[in-house]
Amino acid sequence: MKKITLKALQLSLCFLAIPFVGQVLDIESGSELYVQPGSYLYVSQGINVKAGGALTLDSNATLSASLLVQGATTGNITYLRNVPNANWHVLSAPVAGASIQGFIDDTDNAIAKNGSDLAGIGPYENTNASGERWAYVSASGNTGNFVNGKGYTFKRTASGVYNFTGTHASTTANTTIALVPGGSGAASATDNWYAVGNPYPAFLAVADILNVNVNAFDEAFKTLHVWNGTSYEIANLISDSPVKQILPGQAFLVKMKDASQTFLFNTFDRTHQTNQTGLTLNKGAKDNFIKIDLTLTSGANQRSTAIYYLNENATLGLDPGYDAGAYEEGTPSFTLATHLVENSKGINFAIQALPNTSLETTIVPLSVNALKGEVLDFSIQSKNLETGIDTYIEDKMVASFTKIDATNNFSVTLAKDTKGAGRFYLHTSSKSLSATDAVTASSLHFYKTTNNTLKIVGLTNAENTTVTLFNVLGKQVFTESFVADSNQTIALPSSLATGVYIAKVNQNTAQLTKKIIID
Numbered sequence: 001m002k003k004i005t006l007k008a009l010q011l012s013l014c015f016l017a018i019p020f021v022g023q024v025l026d027i028e029s030g031s032e033l034y035v036q037p038g039s040y041l042y043v044s045q046g047i048n049v050k051a052g053g054a055l056t057l058d059s060n061a062t063l064s065a066s067l068l069v070q071g072a073t074t075g076n077i078t079y080l081r082n083v084p085n086a087n088w089h090v091l092s093a094p095v096a097g098a099s100i101q102g103f104i105d106d107t108d109n110a111i112a113k114n115g116s117d118l119a120g121i122g123p124y125e126n127t128n129a130s131g132e133r134w135a136y137v138s139a140s141g142n143t144g145n146f147v148n149g150k151g152y153t154f155k156r157t158a159s160g161v162y163n164f165t166g167t168h169a170s171t172t173a174n175t176t177i178a179l180v181p182g183g184s185g186a187a188s189a190t191d192n193w194y195a196v197g198n199p200y201p202a203f204l205a206v207a208d209i210l211n212v213n214v215n216a217f218d219e220a221f222k223t224l225h226v227w228n229g230t231s232y233e234i235a236n237l238i239s240d241s242p243v244k245q246i247l248p249g250q251a252f253l254v255k256m257k258d259a260s261q262t263f264l265f266n267t268f269d270r271t272h273q274t275n276q277t278g279l280t281l282n283k284g285a286k287d288n289f290i291k292i293d294l295t296l297t298s299g300a301n302q303r304s305t306a307i308y309y310l311n312e313n314a315t316l317g318l319d320p321g322y323d324a325g326a327y328e329e330g331t332p333s334f335t336l337a338t339h340l341v342e343n344s345k346g347i348n349f350a351i352q353a354l355p356n357t358s359l360e361t362t363i364v365p366l367s368v369n370a371l372k373g374e375v376l377d378f379s380i381q382s383k384n385l386e387t388g389i390d391t392y393i394e395d396k397m398v399a400s401f402t403k404i405d406a407t408n409n410f411s412v413t414l415a416k417d418t419k420g421a422g423r424f425y426l427h428t429s430s431k432s433l434s435a436t437d438a439v440t441a442s443s444l445h446f447y448k449t450t451n452n453t454l455k456i457v458g459l460t461n462a463e464n465t466t467v468t469l470f471n472v473l474g475k476q477v478f479t480e481s482f483v484a485d486s487n488q489t490i491a492l493p494s495s496l497a498t499g500v501y502i503a504k505v506n507q508n509t510a511q512l513t514k515k516i517i518i519d
């Protein structure tokens with residue numbers, strides 16, 4: 001076996017590849033190998049960092065170093081993870097065996113502290129109460145290490161670099177994280193969010209991470225939610241956010257289909273990334289898709305949602321990996337999202353993919369949470385929208401359509417709280433729309449929230465409405481009439497047997513019939 005030995009030497013690398021089979025890199029005591037931000041070190045066999053030797057990989061605000069080694073690595077390596085400000089950042093250790101207490105005690109890490117009690121480091125505990133799911137560790141007395149592949153929130157007192165020192169994760173076995181519900185509350189079957197992160201000192205492509213975990217995600221959330229220091233960016237198969245590669249030390253939130261899943265990082269997916277390249281859009285050409293960005297502002301609060309009109313392979317229902325369910329902790333008081341155009345189950349989506357073949361007949365339900373008295377301002381930006389196609393916001397509460405574009409916003413003062421979908425809708429049309437164009441059936445949706453609760457959205461306000469339930473033999477088993485709000489919750493009889501039912505909603509001339517299952 002051949003060896004390349006660095007002895008009593010300091011060497012700063014831009015790029016170095018040691019590709020020949022059998023080559024081992026020895027870093028002797030007194031030697032240091034430093035890999036600059038944006039550079040990489042590739043070794044086809046192994047690395048042996050002797051006691052007193054050093055292998056350091058660096059990053060800055062825009063570039064990150066990579067270590068690509070195929071064989072075993074012995075001894076410690078150091079990764080310097082840059083953060084550009086003193087905000088909270090969601091990160092993972094790009095090395096194994098890094099001591100949490102040692103990390104806190106390293107003054108170069110400048111960990112923020114709450115007096116002498118808590119440190120600015122915390123794992124995500126998904127059974128804790130809303131607002132308390134980042135569970136901060138004690139400032140002293142910690143005995144464990146960072147879990148390789150697990151995400152934590154970190155806060156410094158100022159911008160700078162975090163010093164992660166430990167061993168390289170296995171290069172022959174994948175890194176697998178058992179996702180176990182954690183925190184002080186009971187495990188929830190509906191809140192399977194977890195913080196995970198890149199365990200390697202190299203890059204991982206978003207598409208590769210999604211592909212190897214495709215069967216573990218919740219179908220509506222096949223997405224990585226990456227915190228950028230101020231908000232979550234969506235990384236999935238159509239997102240045009242800057243997040244195409246997960247850099248060393250970057251963590252993110254994921255929602256799994258249940259509480260018994262594992263999350264996999266494939267060691268063979270490690271790569272070096274010098275440029276941020278886009279993902280291939282399998283449902284539409286990368287540069288030609290139609291995109292609408294809708295933003296809702298109220299005072300200092302601002303939220304956004306995106307709609308992509310791709311080719312005919314996209315559907316009006318759920319497109320896993322393309323539609324991206326929104327991360328929400330509890331019930332936020334201020335939100336903007338969309339619901340699926342067809343077969344909605346009441347899930348808020350941060351990104352929705354739709355076919356471009358039905359642009360003028362597609363009405364997108366907007367999900368808005370805001371409080372009475374707030375002034376809501378809707379603004380819009382579009383890309384590749386055909387000349388002659390305009391966008392409108394429909395407000396069912398006052399039966400109005402308002403044209404909205406890059407220079408004209410839509411504003412409304414809420415006379416009462418608005419919660420979820422049912423009041424506001426986005427239309428795209430080549431003709432001018434007015435209140436006479438309201439078609440209740442096109443925007444009417446209903447779905448079960450529990451076996452004994454039916455939620456109806458998209459109703460015309462203050463109109464007489466009837467909901468009727470039939471069993472599969474056609475026998476009426478329930479009916480209720482009411483004066484509609486824009487959305488309505490109906491309590492179903494607890495005596496209903498399990499099985500398939502037909503629900504029918506009638507409001508004036510509009511009618512919607514749908515199958516529901518009581519289980």
